Each structure stands twice: as C-alpha cells, then as structure tokens.
Amino acid sequence: MHEHFMILKRHNLKVTPKRLAILEILSTNQCLMTPEVVWKNLKVKMKKIGLPTVYRNLEELSKNGIISKVFHPDRKLYYYFCKSLQHHHHFVCLSCQRVEEINFCNIEEIQRSIEDKLNSKVLSHIIQLNGLCSNCLAKKSERSLKDL
Amino acid sequence: MHEHFMILKRHNLKVTPKRLAILEILSTNQCLMTPEVVWKNLKVKMKKIGLPTVYRNLEELSKNGIISKVFHPDRKLYYYFCKSLQHHHHFVCLSCQRVEEINFCNIEEIQRSIEDKLNSKVLSHIIQLNGLCSNCLAKKSERSLKDL
DNA sequence: TAGATAAATGGAAATGATTTCTATTTATCA
DNA sequence: TGATAAATAGAAATCATTTCCATTTATCTA
Ligand SMILES: [Zn+2]
Ligand SMILES: [Zn+2]
Ligand SMILES: [Zn+2]
Ligand SMILES: [Zn+2]
Numbered sequence: 001m002h003e004h005f006m007i008l009k010r011h012n013l014k015v016t017p018k019r020l021a022i023l024e025i026l027s028t029n030q031c032l033m034t035p036e037v038v039w040k041n042l043k044v045k046m047k048k049i050g051l052p053t054v055y056r057n058l059e060e061l062s063k064n065g066i067i068s069k070v071f072h073p074d075r076k077l078y079y080y081f082c083k084s085l086q087h088h089h090h091f092v093c094l095s096c097q098r099v100e101e102i103n104f105c106n107i108e109e110i111q112r113s114i115e116d117k118l119n120s121k122v123l124s125h126i127i128q129l130n131g132l133c134s135n136c137l138a139k140k141s142e143r144s145l146k147d148l
Numbered sequence: 149m150h151e152h153f154m155i156l157k158r159h160n161l162k163v164t165p166k167r168l169a170i171l172e173i174l175s176t177n178q179c180l181m182t183p184e185v186v187w188k189n190l191k192v193k194m195k196k197i198g199l200p201t202v203y204r205n206l207e208e209l210s211k212n213g214i215i216s217k218v219f220h221p222d223r224k225l226y227y228y229f230c231k232s233l234q235h236h237h238h239f240v241c242l243s244c245q246r247v248e249e250i251n252f253c254n255i256e257e258i259q260r261s262i263e264d265k266l267n268s269k270v271l272s273h274i275i276q277l278n279g280l281c282s283n284c285l286a287k288k289s290e291r292s293l294k295d296l
Numbered sequence: 297t298a299g300a301t302a303a304a305t306g307g308a309a310a311t312g313a314t315t316t317c318t319a320t321t322t323a324t325c326a
Numbered sequence: 327t328g329a330t331a332a333a334t335a336g337a338a339a340t341c342a343t344t345t346c347c348a349t350t351t352a353t354c355t356a
Contacts, residue, residue: 110250
C-alpha cells in the first residue's frame with residue numbers, strides 16, 4: 001500500500017519490500033502478533049525472509065512510533081499496528097490476541113499528583129485491560145472461564 | 149519474622165527456611181527484584197540455594213497473592229512485596245528499581261464501559277507509571293534525562 | 297543513469313533468562 | 327516416630343531474542 005511507503009519515508013527509513021510486507025501484515029490484522037507469527041505469515045509470500053530481520057524491523061518500527069509494542073502476561077514480544085493516531089490504550093483478548101483500542105486515558109491527573117507527592121518524574125505509563133473478547137466469551141463455558 | 153511464618157501457613161504453603169529467607173529479603177527492600185538478584189542476596193547467608201528454587205518460590209508466592217509480579221519495560225521478571233493489602237498500583241523507578249505504591253485505581257469505570265461497549269469480559273488490568281524517583285531524578289542532569 | 301555508500305538482510309551461531317528433570321531432602325501430620 | 331507429599335539442588339534443556347558477519351539492496355549524487 002502506498003500509505004506504508006509514505007510512512008517509512010516520513011521516518012527516514014529505507015523502503016524495503018520486507019518492511020512493506022511487515023506493515024501490510026500487521027495493518028490487516030487487528031491482533032497482537034509475535035515476531036515469529038509475523039515471520040510465518042511472511043514466509044507464505046516471500047521465499048527468503050529471516051527471523052532476525054523481522055525482529056529488527058518490528059523493533060525499529062516500534063521505536064519510531066509506527067507500531068506499538070504491547071505488554072502481555074506471557075512476557076513475549078507482541079506488536080500491534082494502531083489505527084488511532086492519538087494516545088490511547090488497549091484491551092487485549094487473552095484467548096485470541098484480538099485488540100481493541102481504548103480511547104481513554106486519565107493518566108495526566110494521576111501523574112501530576114504522583115510527581116508532586118513523590119517529587120519524581122513520570123516518563124511512561126502502562127494502562128491495559130486483559131480479558132476475553134466477545135467472540136471468545138461466547139465460546140467459553142462458565143467452567144472454563146474460571147481457570148483463566 | 150513470625151509474620152512471614154503466618155503468611156505461609158495461611159496459604160497452606162510449607163514453611164521452609166528458603167521461603168522465609170525469600171520473604172525476608174523482599175520485605176526489607178522497597179525495590180523490584182529479579183529472581184537472580186534475590187538469589188544472589190540469599191547466597192550470602194545460605195550455603196546451598198538453587199536458582200530454580202528461587203524462581204519456583206517467587207512464582208508460587210506471586211500466585212498466592214503474597215507478592216506481586218510487576219511489569220517492566222525490559223520484560224524480565226520482577227517481584228515486589230507490597231506493603232498495602234488493598235488493590236493498588238505502582239510507580240517504578242527505571243533507574244534504581246525503587247517502587248512506590250499508588251493507591252489509586254479507577255479501573256472499574258473504564259471496565260464497565262468497555263464490557264458494555266465491546267460485550268467482552270475484563271479479567272485483569274495493568275496500570276503502572278514508570279519514571280525516575282526523587283533520588284535518581286536529583287542525580288540526573290537534564291541531558292542524560294533525555295535519552296531515557 | 298551508473299557507481300558510491302550506508303543501511304538492510306540472511307543464516308548461522310551465541311546468548312541468557314527461565315524451565316524441566318530427577319534423585320534427594322525436608323516439613324507436616326497422624 | 328514414621329509415612330507421605332512437597333520442596334530442593336544441580337545439571338541440563340528450552341526457547342525467545344540477539345549478535346555476527348558476509349552479502350545484498352535502497353538511496354543519493356555526479
Ligand atoms: Zn478473543
Ligand atoms: Zn495513557
Ligand atoms: Zn530511582
Ligand atoms: Zn487497579
């Protein structure tokens with residue numbers, strides 16, 4: 001997509017087929033994806049694509065704010081291409097990795113009070129809801145819901 | 149400390165010297181600690197203590213809600229012995245790992261709105277502020293503050 | 297449009313945190 | 327005090343992620 005071309009240009013990143021393919025895959029999935037999953041998807045279309053390349057690019061894209069790195073209880077790396085350009089947070093389905101963007105953040109008021117009270121500097125914050133999306137919720141019985 | 153003895157009993161966990169020592173170390177440090185750091189501290193006092201034992205116990209204690217597992221941008225495992233028994237969140241110093249407890253959480257209102265809007269089930273949440281504590285802030289020059 | 301050049305890539309190998317395995321030890325409880 | 331299940335040590339395995347380096351490629355300029 002030409003849009004991805006422009007995104008890379010805007011950030012002074014070389015426009016390579018690999019990068020475009022990575023952006024393509026991420027942007028068409030409303031899911032968290034690990035580098036390995038991205039890689040497996042890429043291999044369907046491209047003969048040669050190395051896993052380290054995927055790792056490197058995901059990190060690079062994330063550093064440039066093009067995609068976001070998301071915290072997950074399993075501590076693996078997950079990336080997500082956010083539709084919203086504004087500051088926001090995520091609801092992550094623990095079962096299927098689906099992501100919904102939450103356009104809510106009241107961090108500023110907490111932050112100010114923390115900085116005043118503790119005389120410290122807040123540099124970043126994490127707000128994330130984990131749970132089951134509507135699809136997965138429908139599939140689960142009450143029983144299996146308990147051992148999550 | 150007898151208090152730790154009681155904590156283990158209450159959770160039906162065998163009271164072993166290793167567990168008591170782990171709780172002792174965590175509770176006297178207002179810092180996030182990795183399993184390895186806990187282990188190195190333990191080795192000063194105990195001749196024999198295996199790293200896997202530390203990992204297992206920290207996880208066990210965490211599962212029982214006795215200590216908490218904290219998210220960190222570096223994705224390593226960190227644990228913390230919370231003073232507060234009520235639900236709360238953390239301010240974590242990215243430089244020295246010091247932790248301050250934040251007795252603020254407005255998740256319920258977000259949660260309700262998310263569950264209604266997305267027809268989903270919220271199972272857990274992460275709210276965490278990362279930054280520099282007052283000590284570390286004082287040490288940093290403006291310049292070095294930028295590349296954090 | 298053809299080099300020059302710095303950046304990107306692939307593949308193999310290294311790393312390093314975390315987990316597993318198993319034989320031995322230990323806490324608990326009757 | 328002895329039975330029993332749980333905890334432990336130490337070594338080894340696992341596995342996600344990173345590093346290394348030789349080769350390729352995108353970009354820029356003449
Ligand atoms: Zn789902
Ligand atoms: Zn926010
Ligand atoms: Zn600090
Ligand atoms: Zn909360």
